[in-house]
Amino acid sequence: MTRLALHAGPLHAEIDPGVGASxxxxxxxxxxxxxxxxxxxxPGVLDDPAHAACFLLAPWSNRVAGAxxxxxxxxxxxxxxxxxxxxxxxxxxxxxxxxxxxxxISARLVFDSREYKGVNFPWxxxxxxxxxxxxxxxxxxxxxxxxxxxxxxxxxxxxxxxARRIFSERDKVELRAPVAGLYPGEDQIPTGPHRPDEVSxxxxxGGPLGNVRLDDCFGGFAGRAEVVWPASGVRLTMDCSxxxxxxxxxxxxxxxxxxPWFCVEPVTNANDxxxxxxxxxxxxxxxxxxxxxxxxxxxxxxxxx
Numbered sequence: 001m002t003r004l005a006l007h008a009g010p011l012h013a014e015i016d017p018g019v020g021a022s023x024x025x026x027x028x029x030x031x032x033x034x035x036x037x038x039x040x041x042x043p044g045v046l047d048d049p050a051h052a053a054c055f056l057l058a059p060w061s062n063r064v065a066g067a068x069x070x071x072x073x074x075x076x077x078x079x080x081x082x083x084x085x086x087x088x089x090x091x092x093x094x095x096x097x098x099x100x101x102x103x104x105i106s107a108r109l110v111f112d113s114r115e116y117k118g119v120n121f122p123w124x125x126x127x128x129x130x131x132x133x134x135x136x137x138x139x140x141x142x143x144x145x146x147x148x149x150x151x152x153x154x155x156x157x158x159x160x161x162x163a164r165r166i167f168s169e170r171d172k173v174e175l176r177a178p179v180a181g182l183y184p185g186e187d188q189i190p191t192g193p194h195r196p197d198e199v200s201x202x203x204x205x206g207g208p209l210g211n212v213r214l215d216d217c218f219g220g221f222a223g224r225a226e227v228v229w230p231a232s233g234v235r236l237t238m239d240c241s242x243x244x245x246x247x248x249x250x251x252x253x254x255x256x257x258x259x260p261w262f263c264v265e266p267v268t269n270a271n272d273x274x275x276x277x278x279x280x281x282x283x284x285x286x287x288x289x290x291x292x293x294x295x296x297x298x299x300x301x302x303x304x305x
Contacts, residue, residue: 009135157267176206180220
């Protein structure tokens with residue numbers, strides 16, 4: 001399926017409808033008339049959303065422990081799709097989406113689970129994503145709607161991969177993301193509510209990302225994160241709507257050195273949110289009645305300094 005190219009001023013974006021309506025490129029014009037990725041650029045042929053610049057998470061975000069959860073007194077099973085036995089990243093990120101409208105600077109796409117067999121969720125749902133590019137921002141509106149005849153728990157979010165360098169090899173990327181606390185846990189599965197700690201204080205204060213290794217879930221996200229590439233003179237501010245109350249950070253390493261990208265993921269619910277919800281812990285899970293919609297907006301504002 002042909003990718004959708006959006007252009008506005010110095011910014012460029014591409015969307016792949018055939019692989020989860022994922023972002024495959026979000027870049028900025030720079031030196032020597034070249035385009036430099038703000039998010040890690042996807043390969044020419046995308047066969048796995050994990051290689052995208054940013055993919056969509058719905059109807060939940062991140063892991064569900066043991067691929068099982070309880071809701072309203074009933075046990076529900078999911079297909080495990082990760083090596084640790086969890087069900088991860090929802091169900092829409094690898095599926096084809098339908099284009100419902102398109103302009104040179106925008107695109108709206110829809111996914112309806114009723115049109116597919118084997119969807120990894122016990123209830124019928126629909127998601128809509130709308131991308132709009134301006135000369136200084138990319139806006140992403142993502143929703144989940146309950147199209148079944150009974151309530152269900154839901155969540156959604158984005159999984160962007162930020163580049164560590166843009167124009168300059170001297171970039172030492174900085175991150176500021178105010179959060180209230182870290183979810184304690186084992187193997188990325190929370191064991192209780194989020195609580196203040198040194199890592200959440202460091203994210204809140206901001207500063208150079210360095211080669212710290214993180215794969216953590218934070219609650220009380222204030223809705224704004226800033227990524228700065230000082231040597232390139234570029235600042236990206238990620239503004240999120242109120243439903244995005246959680247943040248996932250992922251900074252992988254290879255042989256002790258940081259990978260050339262890192263993830264700062266705005267999401268509505270914590271890792272294993274469905275099971276936390278069943279335990280009475282507020283983890284950002286929304287219970288949607290039939291016909292109800294969870295709406296989110298994330299805008300990536302870009303400024304050169």
